[in-house]
Structures are given as C-alpha cells and as structure tokens.
Amino acid sequence: MKLYRSEKGIILEQDGRFVLSKHSDWDALVNQPNLHTVLQKEFESADTLVEKPEKLLAPLGTQEVWAAGVTYFRSREARMEESKESGAAVFYSKVYEAERPELFFKSTPSRVAEPGGKVLIRRDSKWNVPEPELTLFINSQHEIAGYTIGNDMSSRDIEGENPLYLPQAKCYDRSAAIGPCLWVPKSPIDPDAKINMSxxxxxxxxxxxxxxxxQMKRKHGELxxxxxxxxxxxxxxxxxTGTCLVPDNNFTLQVGDIIHIDIEGIGRLSNIVDMRS
Structure with missing residues (x-):
C-alpha cells in the first residue's frame, strides 16, 4: 500500500488504483498501530476511484528527518577520501566498525523538498552531491511502519575540511527530499531490493x-x-539509512541537473537542482 500527500488530500494506492482517504490528519493516520491493516481496510471499503495526483507533496506532516552515515563500505571510502587532508579520515573508518552508528539531524519538515521540486546546493561550496537513501518511517511507538526514498544532499568539501562542519554540509534549506510516497508493505522490504540513481x-x-x-553493514532495527x-x-x-551510490570525486552537481532515485517497491523520486542567487 502506498500513501501520498497531495493538495487534494491523502491518497491511497494499491495495484495502480487510487482512492481518496477519509483521513485529513497525516500525523494521526501514519501513527496508527498496524498501519498496513488500517490502510488495507480503508482501501477495500472505498467506493470511488480517483486519478493519481499530478502534483505531490512530501509525504510527511510534522515529522523530523534524521540520517545515518557511513553505513555502507563505499560511503566509508568516500568519507575517508574527502577528509584525508584534514586528518579526519580515521574517524570514518572507526565509526564504520564501531557498535554505535553515526546519526545526525537532517531537516525540519518545512525545509524538505517535495517530489518534482527543487533541491538546493550551497553557494559557499564547490563540491555538492546527492546521496540516494532508503528512508525508514518510524512511528511514535518506535516501530518501522513504512519506507520512502530520501535524497541527502551534501557539500563534501565542507564536511571534508572539518568533521565538525557536518551540520553545515548537511543541513540547510531544501537539502533533503523525500517521496514520492510512504510505502507501507505487509512485510519488511526485500533486502535484495535495488537502489538506482541517475x-x-x-x-x-x-x-x-x-x-x-x-550491502548495508548495519541493520535497520539497529539504527x-x-x-x-x-x-x-x-x-x-x-x-x-546512509548513502550507497557516490559519484566520482571529480563530479559536482550543477544548477539545472535532474536527479532521479528509484527504489524497488517504492517508486521514483525526482528533483531539480538549484542555487540561491
């Protein structure tokens, strides 16, 4: 079952069919126990199908967005490479092997970019990349209730200069995008599911x-x-849950680039790159 936010309300999708939810409060809906069962019953009781909304909002209400780092080996290598001149490479190696993961605050809801919307690159950075990430929805009972696609925009030169600059490299307006939906499956996501980015x-x-x-080293429940x-x-x-696809070191995003991230079962999240003048 997929759950969308739109200007017309909350939309449920199953097998390519769409219905308008009777619920208007996103936060209350997604935090209900046994969410998949709740949505399934509502979908089956609906008597009118609707069209898929052309314009989608980010699938969140008042939820904060957090992020994990250095959860894939490739991410460990990339972080060590960008920070070798600062002498901080050893910390990324250590956190990859440590029991305690790297966790950091990413975004408030108001700063999150919607599907099809603009993500920003910093004006004071020369090395900006997208990071495609499977994103967990954790309900108020601390259960994994669903999944979406996340784009963790990052300024690698700023973080590489000094690890203490990570909040500036990671947290700014429209540095996070999630969508297109909240996917609420009956069982956990297939561990062999593929993430694609172009x-x-x-x-x-x-x-x-x-x-x-x-390929992720850490388990979802552990994070x-x-x-x-x-x-x-x-x-x-x-x-x-961490980055897994890292462009080469000579790559940086430019204004006008279009980022597509696909995860099996969830769909595609697309965003356009921009920068404040």
Whole structure:
C-alpha cells in the first residue's frame, strides 16, 4: 500500500488504483498501530476511484528527518577520501566498525523538498552531491511502519575540511527530499531490493549507478534502536539509512541537473537542482 500527500488530500494506492482517504490528519493516520491493516481496510471499503495526483507533496506532516552515515563500505571510502587532508579520515573508518552508528539531524519538515521540486546546493561550496537513501518511517511507538526514498544532499568539501562542519554540509534549506510516497508493505522490504540513481544534465546522463540495500553493514532495527534510545518522537520520524551510490570525486552537481532515485517497491523520486542567487 502506498500513501501520498497531495493538495487534494491523502491518497491511497494499491495495484495502480487510487482512492481518496477519509483521513485529513497525516500525523494521526501514519501513527496508527498496524498501519498496513488500517490502510488495507480503508482501501477495500472505498467506493470511488480517483486519478493519481499530478502534483505531490512530501509525504510527511510534522515529522523530523534524521540520517545515518557511513553505513555502507563505499560511503566509508568516500568519507575517508574527502577528509584525508584534514586528518579526519580515521574517524570514518572507526565509526564504520564501531557498535554505535553515526546519526545526525537532517531537516525540519518545512525545509524538505517535495517530489518534482527543487533541491538546493550551497553557494559557499564547490563540491555538492546527492546521496540516494532508503528512508525508514518510524512511528511514535518506535516501530518501522513504512519506507520512502530520501535524497541527502551534501557539500563534501565542507564536511571534508572539518568533521565538525557536518551540520553545515548537511543541513540547510531544501537539502533533503523525500517521496514520492510512504510505502507501507505487509512485510519488511526485500533486502535484495535495488537502489538506482541517475543524474541528467542538458538531456544527457552524467551519472548512473545501482546497488542492493543488502550491502548495508548495519541493520535497520539497529539504527532505529540507537536513534530512539534517548529520544521520543510523538509524531514519528524519518530516518535516512546512509548513502550507497557516490559519484566520482571529480563530479559536482550543477544548477539545472535532474536527479532521479528509484527504489524497488517504492517508486521514483525526482528533483531539480538549484542555487540561491
């Protein structure tokens, strides 16, 4: 079952059929126990089909967005490479092997970019990349209730200069995008599910890559346990689970680039790159 937010309300999708939900409060709906069963019953009781909305909103209400780092080997290598001149490479190697994961705050809801909307690159950075990430929805009971696609925009030169600059490299307006939907399956996502990312520039593909989520070193439940160990989330939260596809070091995003991220079972999240003048 897929759950969309639109200007017309909350939309449910199953097998290519769409219905308008009777619920108007996103936070209340997604935090209901046994969410898949709740949505299934509502879908089956609906008597009118609707068209898929052309314009989608980000699938969140008042949820914060958090992120995990260095959860894939390739991410470990990339972080070590960008920070070798600062002498901080050893910290990324250590956190990859450590029991405690790297977790950081990514975005408030108001700063999140919607599907099809603009993501920003920083004016004071010369090395900007997208990071495609499977994103967990954690409900108020600290359960993984669904999944979406996340784009963790990052300024690699800023983080590489000094790890203490990570909040500036990661957290700014429209540095996060999630969507297109909240996918609420009956069972956990297939560990062999593929993540694909492509970047278009002037109608040409300048980057493409694919990886399976089973390449992640950490378990989803492990990340959730650390995030919720000393924090409550009364309305739930989103957790990006780490990057897996990293463009080469000579690549940086440009204004006008189009980023496509696909995850099996969820769909496609597309965003256009922009920068404030």
């Amino acid at each position: 970047i278009e520039r002037n109608w040409k593909t300048v980057f493409s890559g694919q990886i399976s989520i089973n 959730v346990e650390f995030l919720t160990r000393e924090m409550s989330f009364p309305k739930g939260a989103y957790l990006m």
